[in-house]
Amino acid sequence: MTEIRITGGAIHDPANEVDGEVRDLCLRDGRIVDDVGAQARTIDARGMVVMPGGVDIHAHIAGPKVTAARRLLSDDRRDDPIDRTELLRSGTGGLVPSTFATGYRYSLLGYTTVVEAAAPPLAARHVLAELRDTPMIDKAFLILMGNNQVLFELIRDGSAHLRDAIAWWLQATGGYGVKLVNPGGVELFKQSNGVIESLDDTIAGFAVTPRQVIEAIGSAVDGLGLPHPVHVHANNLGVAGNAATTLDTMRTLDGRQAHFAHLQFHSYGGEPGGPMRSRAPELLEHLAAHPEFTVDVGQVMFGDAVTTTADAHVSTVLRDLDGGKWLNHDTEVETGCGIVPYTYQAGNYVHALQWGIGLELFLLGGDPWQVMLSTDHPNGGSFLSYPKLIRLLMDRGYREDQLGRANRRAIRRTALLDDLDREYTLNEIAIITRAAPARRLGLRDKGHLGVGADADVTIYHDREDREEMFSTPRYVIQGGELLVEDGDLRRVQDGLLLSGRAPFDPAVAEVLEPLFGERYTVAFDHYPVRDPALREPARTVEAS
Amino acid sequence: MTLTLTALTSPPARVDLSPLVPETTRGRSAIEVAGTAIRCGRDRVGVGELFAVSGYGTDELVLRGELGRIDRIGAGMRGGRLRVEGSCGDHVGARMTGGEIVIDGDAGAFAGAELRGGLVRIEGSAGASAGAGYPGTRAGMSGGEIVIAGDAGQEAGAAMRRGLVAIGGRAGDGAGLRMLAGTVIALRGVGAEAGMGNKRGSIVSGRPLRPLPGYARAVRYRPPALALQLRRLRELGLEVPDAMLTGAWTRWAGDRLELSRGEILIFDEEEVAAG
């Protein structure tokens, strides 16, 4: 195993309260250690910034919906080919890159861990196979549980087996955590193109409400002690006035650990169908009072995106906006899927407001440990736009220049013109892009540079242009191996599959089997993924 | 002397000739050009292995010999003249932005695909998807002219946004598929299933045609704008019967499943008989 000594860099390791201290960092056998021998390879990091590898808590990179998006967007990748080399597989880029390209580009960006945030458990084999073809990064996926008819039945009946069932599902799929997407609403959409109006609406045919689903699954995940709490994409995404639903959802989960995905898309005031306003300040206030909650922002970036979601109703709304491409796929018992290519325009009122609300969430004084960076790739923009987003946060002059280009009317409805002079420090960037996501994911060995941590390290030139700085790290080291130097991939490796696990009573199978028989077209025995080739190399993170 | 490439034999696999356009050969000697690497199947070979190269690079480039396996001739070209003495492979002039390509013989599929500007003239016939967008694209050809003296294959002008595809012979089925605007003319008629999803484009058929459901017969008239366009076709060397300039056409409006601002114009044969 290689030994590396990184000398002279300014260390930004907020989890260990290190803020720019210049000192050496030593790596051995894939871990951070106190010291290494004299024969260790030395990386001269003088004048550079050293951070833990990036951790993306919410993105869409693998599985049937991502491949469906690739099919839909064959035009988007044509001008972004990636050539095969001795080391690398060929591929294509664009908004939804091919699998190898996804791994390479995340690594080139200094990211070492990425979470696929919405996998249908029924398609776990497909998700796993794609992740296996996504090299470099360590990866995990969250399984969609918020519209699962079997769980609806257990919840309705107040079954004591709910926790066991969730743990069983993680075990069956290799998933890392539990995701709720528009709980109850996707089932309603599949039933009748319906939408949830209140958390107390009854989900037809199941005699449960979204509130009961959120409450029961949130509590179950909390009770299981899974490494990552319930990950919530709340009801009514994108709808004016949805902040009320978001707050209601938060209140429902009060006192329990929860992560709210792409909060920007859930922070709107106004009336459904009417003009949108920002309610970001209120949501931030609520968060400040509830340390048990975290969020990622889901910033939209002006330019092309592709909305790729389990919340298929939203896709039909976007479909009808401009009549462009639309793909829908209903997955029995579990979920839906909608895909619509979309362009966020600076001059458009709604888009500029969305952009502004995202920045408000970042800038209005929230705790960076609670408010993490995401674009909900590729929904708000590609992960490749993270460096630009970082510059927006760190560079007030640049931000004001960009503000000037956005729809005035929209920006006036945000707090961005109120002399908002906050500029993120390097440590705060390190928090929102690695330390906080890793902590929230329960990845104790990631997101920091303390002794014993994974040797996932990204080293940047300390450039004034933060976009440039974060676009092309000087070095990226993962698992103690040097993978990237100055924008070039030097070594290719498979990342780890991270799975979450909690013990469960195997007798739950007797409860689930008959319910499966009634609902699924796949036999209970054939549902769990057993093929070791799909599940390795893995690291299992146990419940605590 | 103009730079001339003469194919030595038919190459063992398909060749991507896009690196050689007047812009890149201008001012270069035959020996230099012969040393340029191009792709043949999965290999890279020197131009000299496949072509005898003579002359000196100017604004004009001439290709001769058996060119049926030579693809992407003039693809992405921005100016100058390219003359193909014979028939060529696929994607000739694809995404070109300016200049002129003349093909004495037939062209393969995707001739002038996603053309941005300039002129592609095909003296023979063109394969499928002449002037079309590549699969999945929301906007194909956005300018320039494609003139085909013979017939065109299926889906000519699919997804086009602007410009002209003029066909002296017949257009295959599915012409003008999902076109946004622009014009596809086939003097000897367009095939079935024309204009599906057409938003604002014009499809002109010199022979009778039964438009798809979604098109509605609008008017029978002598369209002055079309006469103008047909005269332009004459200038471009197509044989346009006088009757088409003076005779009556029937206009079908559609695709009504889309914006319904497009049209299919069909020449009235009765008028020919009468004239």
Next chain:
Amino acid sequence: MSEPLICAGCGLLCDDVTAEGTALTPECALGSRWLAARRDAGGAAASIDGAPADVTAALDRAVELLGAARRPLLHGFDGATVEDARAAVTLADRLGALVRVDRAPDPEAVARRGSSTATLGEIRDRAEVVVVWREDPEVTHPRLLERLGSGATLVVVDDRDTATAARADVRLRWAAGRDLEAIRSLHVLERELPLTEDDLAGELRGLLDRLHAVPHAAFVHGPGLGGPRAALALYELVRALSDQRHVVTLGLPPVAGSAGADAVLTWQTGYPAAVDLASGHPELALAVDEGVDVAVCVEAPARPGVTTIALSALPVADAAVHIATAPPGVAAPGTAHRLDEVPLALAAPWPADRPTAAQLLARIGEGLAR
């Protein structure tokens, strides 16, 4: 003794099956034929130009042929697993080859406009009208109607008296050549635009009334719906109908391996169906395979007239090299994608001492690297 089995006799991948000998329960003639052909595939482990050879010699010959090829093609995948396809695209990338999933659905309509689809269970539990459009699943996917349940009104569009048509509640019998016109007319009616009256108008109005009367409907289609423009028109119709109700399509692939292979090709390269890697990166292969000099055919019939390296459980006529594989789902495990894209793990109830296509493709890759 009866063995539980996931049948790969067609894209339905029925996973509730047991086999006794080659008889399946629940009964399925197609599935039995599929199993029988693979349980006694027998034959030489390998052959070179028709003469029996050992596997190593056959692999050497394959490496030699591919090493010299100017325009190699990897194709087939009719009966291949996801693992086979993965290995094939990996090798194709190394070779700079063309890859074609022979029986993949035409990707054009989806790339142009998208589509709306669902898994079998969604259709079974919700659709009240199922329109089978010029397909005969009773023959090609014998248990489809059973697996979709008996709740829905079955409408069959076909002018042939097929076994499926015999089970229809409603039959619509226009000729194949009028399908596009019919779909477009339905769409015109759906939009409440005037329709030029013709002989189909009455039947079409009747069908539309049925669709309007229910909250869920499904269209089952396949190669019978001639060409990508008809598929495009169908997807557009489904989209229009989806405004007021939930409507989906279910494509019937002609073989069991194509869905998985097509997914692999798409995730590894970004493009479906046919991809050219000759330039060093993936390009959508649009033209015909003219000029191919050596083909590697994976679990499928070979193409006539091309020097072929066949990696296949079943015998392949006229192959320059044939290496017999362990039949997926019978003798070798692997992943397959059901026609609705649900991935399933094929079992190997009767393991055989033969390699999989994936293993052979990897060995060819190693041979080429030497």
